Amino acid sequence: MSLLSINTGVAAVLAHSKSFGIISENISNSGTVGYKKIEADFKAVGTSTGGKQNSGGVLAKHDFNANSQGSSKISSSNTDLAIIGNGMFVVNPSATPGNNDPYLMTRVGSFVVGEDGKMKNSDGLYLQAWRTDAAGAIVNAGTQTTLPSLETVSLGPELDNGAATENLVLGANLPADVAAGATENTAQTIYDSKGNAYGLQVNWVKGATANTWDYTFALISNPFGAPSEQKFTPVGTSRTMLFDPNGALKGIGPKGGAPTIGLPAERSTETLTISAAQFAANDPGRNVDPSSITIDWGSYSRVSSGMSQVASPYRPWRLQADGFPPASRDGVTVTDDGLVQVQYKNGRTKNVYRIPLANVRAPTELERVVGNAYTITNTSGDLTLNAAKRGGNGAIQGGQLENSTVDMAKEFAQLIVTQKSYNTATRIITTTDEMLQAVTGLKR
Numbered sequence: 214m215s216l217l218s219i220n221t222g223v224a225a226v227l228a229h230s231k232s233f234g235i236i237s238e239n240i241s242n243s244g245t246v247g248y249k250k251i252e253a254d255f256k257a258v259g260t261s262t263g264g265k266q267n268s269g270g271v272l273a274k275h276d277f278n279a280n281s282q283g284s285s286k287i288s289s290s291n292t293d294l295a296i297i298g299n300g301m302f303v304v305n306p307s308a309t310p311g312n313n314d315p316y317l318m319t320r321v322g323s324f325v326v327g328e329d330g331k332m333k334n335s336d337g338l339y340l341q342a343w344r345t346d347a348a349g350a351i352v353n354a355g356t357q358t359t360l361p362s363l364e365t366v367s368l369g370p371e372l373d374n375g376a377a378t379e380n381l382v383l384g385a386n387l388p389a390d391v392a393a394g395a396t397e398n399t400a401q402t403i404y405d406s407k408g409n410a411y412g413l414q415v416n417w418v419k420g421a422t423a424n425t426w427d428y429t430f431a432l433i434s435n436p437f438g439a440p441s442e443q444k445f446t447p448v449g450t451s452r453t454m455l456f457d458p459n460g461a462l463k464g465i466g467p468k469g470g471a472p473t474i475g476l477p478a479e480r481s482t483e484t485l486t487i488s489a490a491q492f493a494a495n496d497p498g499r500n501v502d503p504s505s506i507t508i509d510w511g512s513y514s515r516v517s518s519g520m521s522q523v524a525s526p527y528r529p530w531r532l533q534a535d536g537f538p539p540a541s542r543d544g545v546t547v548t549d550d551g552l553v554q555v556q557y558k559n560g561r562t563k564n565v566y567r568i569p570l571a572n573v574r575a576p577t578e579l580e581r582v583v584g585n586a587y588t589i590t591n592t593s594g595d596l597t598l599n600a601a602k603r604g605g606n607g608a609i610q611g612g613q614l615e616n617s618t619v620d621m622a623k624e625f626a627q628l629i630v631t632q633k634s635y636n637t638a639t640r641i642i643t644t645t646d647e648m649l650q651a652v653t654g655l656k657r
Contacts, residue, residue: 240621249320294568294609298608318586345552376537388522454510462515465481540559548611570607571597572596
C-alpha cells in the first residue's frame with residue numbers, strides 16, 4: 214500500500230506540474246492575438262487487484278477549443294482581420310503550397326502585405342483564398358470545396374496599369390437661336406489600353422437645315438498640357454444630329470444623308486473606333502491597342518435625357534467616361550463576406566479574392582502546431598470550406614483583431630489552487646516515506 218501511495222503522490226505531482234505549465238502558457242499568451250486558452254483536464258487513474266479498487270493516481274491532459282470566440286479590438290490596419298462567429302482562416306507555411314505543404318487553420322488574423330504582395334500573418338503563415346473575377350465571382354467555383362482550389366492571397370504589383378475607355382456618356386444643350394455655321398465644342402478625357410490620357414473633342418457646327426447640327430471627333434494628345442502642346446488628330450466620320458421642334462433629339466446619321474429616326478425613349482448610341490495609328494499619330498512611341506468606344510447621347514424625344522437644342526446657351530451637363538490612368542495601390546479592404554478588394558489612387562477598385570472560412574466537426578480534437586495554428590486529426594473530422602456568412606460561418610471584420618480568450622483573473626485563481634495542490638501532493642510522498650521508515654524500524 215505504501216509503495217502504491219508513493220506512485221500516487223508522484224502522479225499527482227506530475228499532473229499538477231503539467232497544470233502549472235498550462236496556466237503559465239495561458240498567462241504568457243494573454244496578449245497574443247487569436248490565442249485560445251488551454252485548460253487542464255484531470256482524470257483519475259485507478260487499479261484493480263482481486264476485485265478491489267486501489268489508488269492509481271491522476272493524469273492531466275490539455276483541452277482547448279480552437280474555434281472559441283475571443284473579444285475583438287480595433288486595429289489601424291485594414292488587413293488585420295477578425296472572425297465574428299464560427300470558422301477559421303486557412304493558412305499555409307509556404308507562399309506557393311505544394312503537395313508536402315500542410316494546410317492549417319488559425320484565428321490569428323494579423324495579416325500584412327509583404328514586399329512580394331502576398332498576405333501573411335504575424336506567425337509567418339500565408340493566407341489562402343479563392344481567386345475571383347472582376348465582378349467578385351469565384352473563378353474555380355466548381356472545385357471550391359477542395360483545398361487545391363485555394364491559393365495564397367497575392368495583391369500583385371503596386372502599380373495598376375490602367376484601363377482603356379470603353380463607354381462614354383455625353384449630354385449637352387446646343388443653342389437653338391444661333392445662325393448656321395455657328396460652332397461649339399465638347400471635350401472629355403479618355404484613356405488608351407496603357408492608361409495614357411487624351412481629350413476626345415466633339416466639334417459642333419450648326420447645319421444649314423433647320424434643327425440640325427453637324428459634328429466631328431478629334432483626339433487631343435497631351436490634353437493637360439499648355440494649348441501650344443496640344444495636337445489634334447481627326448477620328449471617326451462627319452455626322453449629323455437632328456432635333457425635333459421641341460428641342461429633343463430625334464435622329465442621327467451620316468453627314469449629307471438622311472438621319473435615322475429613333476423611337477421615343479430609345480437610347481441613342483454609336484460606336485467610335487480609334488485605331489492604334491491614330492493614338493500614336495502625335496507620339497510614335499505609343500504602341501497601344503485600338504479602342505472601340507460606345508457613346509451614349511441620351512434618349513430620343515426627351516429634352517432632359519442627354520442632347521438637346523433649346524433657346525439657351527451652350528452647356529455641356531452630362532460628361533462621364535470609364536477608363537483609368539496608371540496609379541499606385543492605395544489600400545486594401547475586406548468585406549464581411551470575405552471579398553478582398555484593392556483600391557488604387559486613380560479611384561479604381563479591383564475584386565481579387567474571396568476568403569473562405571474552415572470548419573471541422575470536433576474543433577476540440579484538433580492538434581496545435583507552431584504558429585498558433587491547428588491541423589486536423591483522426592478524431593477532429595475533415596476540414597470543410599465555405600464562404601463567410603454562409604453555412605453557419607461567421608463574418609469577417611477588417612480593421613479588427615481577435616483577442617486572446619485567456620481570463621487573467623481566473624488563471625491567477627487557478628494558479629493558487631494548483632500551487633496548493635502541488636504542495637499537498639508532495640506531502641503524500643514525504644508522508645509515505647515516513648511510513649516506510651517506520652515499517653523498516655520494526656525490524657530493529
